[in-house]
Structures are given as structure tokens and as C-alpha cells.
Amino acid sequence: xxxxxxxxxxxxSPGGTVTLTCASxxxxxTSGYYPNWFQQKPGQVPRALIYSTSNRHSWTPxxxxxxxxxxxxxxxxxxxxxxxxxxxxxxxYYGGAWVFGGxxxxxxx
Amino acid sequence: xxxxxxxxxxxxQPGGSLKLSCAASxxxxxxxxMHWVRQASGKGLEWVGHIRSKPxxxxxxxxxxxxxRFTISRDDSENTAYLQMNSLKPEDTAVYYCTxxxxxxxxxxxxxxxxxxx
Numbered sequence: 001x002x003x004x005x006x007x008x009x010x011x012x013s014p015g016g017t018v019t020l021t022c023a024s025x026x027x028x029x030t031s032g033y034y035p036n037w038f039q040q041k042p043g044q045v046p047r048a049l050i051y052s053t054s055n056r057h058s059w060t061p062x063x064x065x066x067x068x069x070x071x072x073x074x075x076x077x078x079x080x081x082x083x084x085x086x087x088x089x090x091x092x093y094y095g096g097a098w099v100f101g102g103x104x105x106x107x108x109x
Numbered sequence: 110x111x112x113x114x115x116x117x118x119x120x121x122q123p124g125g126s127l128k129l130s131c132a133a134s135x136x137x138x139x140x141x142x143m144h145w146v147r148q149a150s151g152k153g154l155e156w157v158g159h160i161r162s163k164p165x166x167x168x169x170x171x172x173x174x175x176x177x178r179f180t181i182s183r184d185d186s187e188n189t190a191y192l193q194m195n196s197l198k199p200e201d202t203a204v205y206y207c208t209x210x211x212x213x214x215x216x217x218x219x220x221x222x223x224x225x226x227x
Contacts, residue, residue: 001173036214038154045206045220046146046154051213089154091214096170098144103153 002026004092006101011109012080020104021072022090028071029092035073036091037066040103046089050075082108111135111216113207118221121197129192129221131207139163142210143183143190147203148220155203159210160190175201197225 003025012018022035029035037050048057050066053073063078073090085108090101117129131143142165145157158171160181169181180193190207204220 040154045217047217048213048215051215055213057213057215087153091154091156097172098156098159099172100146100154100156 002094002099004090004099004101006088006090006104008102009105009107011107012077014080014082014108016080017076017078018080018106019069020075020077020088020090020106021069022074022092022101023072024092026094029068029073031068033073033092033094035066035068037064037073037075038089038091039086040089041086049088077106080108084108111209113209113216113218115205115207115218115221118205118223120224120226122227123197123199123225125197125225126193126195127197127223128194129205129207129223131190131192131218133188133190133209136209136211138188138209139185140211143181144208144210144214145181145190145192146206146208146217147201147223148206149200149203152203157192157205194223197223199225201225 005023031053035053038046040046049060054066065076067074087103089103112134114132121127142161144159158181161168178196183190202225206220208217
């Protein structure tokens with residue numbers, strides 16, 4: 001069974017930068033996995049942030065950027081704002097099926 | 110404005126069945142792939158499955174955890190996607206969301222709660 005792994009939690013200071021990663025049990029993550037990233041705040045519906053590795057949706061602030069880093073998909077939050085405190089999920093495509101990572105809880109402190 | 114509205118959730122006994130609906134508006138439903146995603150209370154997101162559009166033969170795919178028990182269908186004339194859930198287990202208890210994929214997975218519904226308990 002395919003497992004997608006994210007850091008369980010990360011802490012960042014306001015104005016700082018933090019990078020979240022998304023690894024696949026099958027090997028290196030490439031653009032062919034079409035990495036997506038979603039943000040979910042408590043009590044809210046998930047919101048799409050990034051698709052196909054590095055493309056922002058029209059509503060995604062420029063401080064969110066996606067990339068491939070060391071065989072993983074990555075989401076970098078720059079100039080972090082207090083409202084960026086949330087759970088972040090990656091989603092990878094496995095040629096028919098999709099698998100979410102376990103999520104990363106980002107605390108802004 | 111894109112809108113996705115799930116309905117049909119509720120309390121069901123283990124071994125029972127339930128059918129969820131996802132009513133869509135504000136976009137060309139027939140051209141979109143529709144996904145179902147669930148989230149147990151306090152847990153992460155789990156992709157349940159999807160159904161592609163007519164040009165892609167309404168192809169479906171499912172997570173291993175629901176394969177053989179859940180079936181996704183759609184009615185393009187009603188702009189609605191469905192999730193038929195059979196042989197329900199307590200571990201299927203979750204909020205179920207539908208999402209659309211046009212070129213990207215973008216809009217989500219508000220979700221409907223399914224509770225499997227005796």
C-alpha cells in the first residue's frame with residue numbers, strides 16, 4: 001500500500017520561512033505525480049493552494065510556492081503570516097488513484 | 110460561481126448502506142472529474158475515489174480501503190455525482206466531501222457527515 005509522508009508538525013516565527021515536504025513510499029516524487037497542496041484551518045473546508053508541483057490557484061498568495069526538492073514535493077511558505085497557521089496536505093497521483101499525505105500542522109509562534 | 114453541495118449523510122448501522130449526493134452548479138459539470146474525499150474527526154484527509162467524464166468513459170478509481178464496497182456514479186443531466194456506500198464499517202465514519210477536477214482539483218463542497226454506529 002502506497003504511503004505519502006509529511007512532517008507531522010512544524011513551527012515558524014511570523015515573517016519567517018518554512019518548507020514542508022511530501023515523500024512517496026514508491027520512490028522519488030516527480031512532476032508526473034502532479035503534486036497538489038491544500039490548506040485546512042480548524043472547522044473549515046480544505047482549500048486548494050498549489051497544483052501540478054508549482055502552480056498557484058488564482059486565490060493563492062504569492063508567499064506560497066511549490067517545488068520538487070531532493071526527491072520530494074515541497075511547499076514553501078515565505079514571510080509567514082499568523083493566518084497561515086493551519087494543517088497542510090499534499091496529494092499525489094499514482095496513475096489512476098490519488099493519495100493524500102498525513103498532513104503537516106504549521107504553528108506560527 | 111462554482112458550488113458543490115453534498116447531502117445524504119446520517120447515522121447508519123454497521124453493515125448498512127447509504128448514498129451520498131453532490132449537486133454541482135456554476136460550471137460545466139459534464140466535463141469535470143468528480144472526486145470524493147473523507148475526513149474522520151481529528152484526522153487527515155483520505156481520497157476515496159473519483160469518476161471521470163463521458164469522453165473518458167466515466168472511468169472510476171477507488172482507494173483500497175473502500176474498493177468493492179463503495180461505488181461512484183454521476184448523472185450529467187442532473188449535474189450530480191453520487192457515492193453509494195455499502196457494507197459500512199465504524200471506520201467509515203467521517204465527513205465526506207466532493208471536489209471537482211477540471212484541469213486542477215480546486216473547489217470543494219461543505220461536506221456531509223456519515224456516522225456508522227449501532
